[in-house]
Amino acid sequence: MRGNSSRTQLDNATLSLFQNVNTSSVISVIYMVVTVINLVGNGLSIWLLLFRTSPKTPSIIFMINLTLTDLALGSALPFQISYQLQGYNWTLGSKMCSFLTLVFYTNMYCSILTMMAIGIDRYLGIVKPMIFRKNKRRKSIAVFSCLLMWGLVLGVLYPLMTTDLTFDIPELGITTCFDVLKKSMLPTVGAWAAFLFTMVFVLFLLPFCVTMFCYVSVIYKLSSDCKTVQKDRAIRLAIVVLLVFVLCFAPNNILLLTHSILRLFYNKSLYMAYKLSLCFSCLNSCLDPFIYYFASKDFRQKLRQILNLHSLSSADSIRTENKETLYSG
Known part of the structure; x- marks a missing residue:
């Protein structure tokens, strides 16, 4: 993301990126x-x-929500591939650029x-089972939570919906999409700070801390109860989630904040690294099915x-339906 307001502010590093065929090819292959x-x-x-x-337990509802967002990304990526292969030249107009960036x-x-x-659902089911059992409206809460997530994210990303994210570069004969972001997208430096703070700290760091x-x-709870198989599966689930955060989300959000600060206040750039981290952030959509596998007994069985592979683990065979509902949704 570049904090430029006019084409004369494009530096040599930015122009070099748009002419770097190797980087564009690597990103295209990954996509x-x-x-x-x-x-x-x-x-x-x-x-x-x-x-x-x-x-359709709360966990299954959350997994459906996660899968739908992943499929939306998968449907949008071919447009990004075409854009990369054309040398960062966007030909589908500003509205389509804004829509796909939003996706x-x-x-x-x-x-x-x-x-x-x-x-949180796993935590309540295992660590706070009494609270979990007493709540009879868990499905309604799960659906409302999904709608609240979408509302919060779309509210934070609202500037992307209302801004022309394309940028003409006559010296290269291309029109970029979200690769040169105008400072005029937000009215003040304070507004930019609030926008970046909300994305990095509210939408990334806080959820990461809560999840971990x-x-x-x-x-810890399963270890103290000596439920070895449940503990092993919980550990695998935690490892997959941690990998998604560390490999996919953390580099992008950290570089977004660092690059934006450098660009807004010091006229420096980490755009090449940010561009690559944005590419790797898409890998989360490939790892999410592993989350479903470790989080849901029904999903494991049907898969x-x-x-x-009809044989089930001994733990899956002897576990009572009530315990499995609490643990695996």
Whole structure:
């Protein structure tokens, strides 16, 4: 993201990036791989979650929400691939640019908030089972939480919906999409600070801390209860979620904040690193199906049936329905 307001402010590093064929090719290849895995993995996941998994517990509702955001990203990535292969030349107009950029960032932050919600659901089911059982409106709360997530993310990202994110670069004969971001998108430096603070701290750092607290508490509880198989699965789930945060979300959000501060106040740039981190952030949509596998017994069973792996673990066989509902949604 560049904090430029006119084409004369484009520095040599930025122009060099747009002419760097190798970087563009690497990003395109990563997007192609992600698109294929995303559409296949999440297409199978949404079919299992919607039509082969019952009942629709809060965890399943959150997983459906997460899968839908991933599929939206997978549908948008081919446009980004075309843009990269054309040398950063956007030909689909400003409205389409704004829409696809919104899809890109909505996926990231809705995924973060949804993983937090799944973590809270696991925490209540394992660590606070009495509170969990007493709440008879958990499904309604889950649906409302999903709507609240979308409302919060779209509210924060509202400037992306109302701004022309395209930028003409006559010296290269291209029109970029969200690669040169005008300072005029927001009226003041204070508004920019609030925008960046909300994205990085409210939509990333706070959910990350809550999610890690929930999974650490779950692992500690299962360890004290000596439920070895449940503990192992909880640990695997925590590891996958941690990988998604550390590999996909953390670099992008940290570089977004650092690059924006350098650009706004010091006229320096980390744009190349930020561009690559934005690319790797899409990998979350490939890892999310592993979250479903470790978080839902029903999902595991149906997937094994599809793959002709009918044998269940001993823990899955002897676990009571009530315990499994509390743990695996």
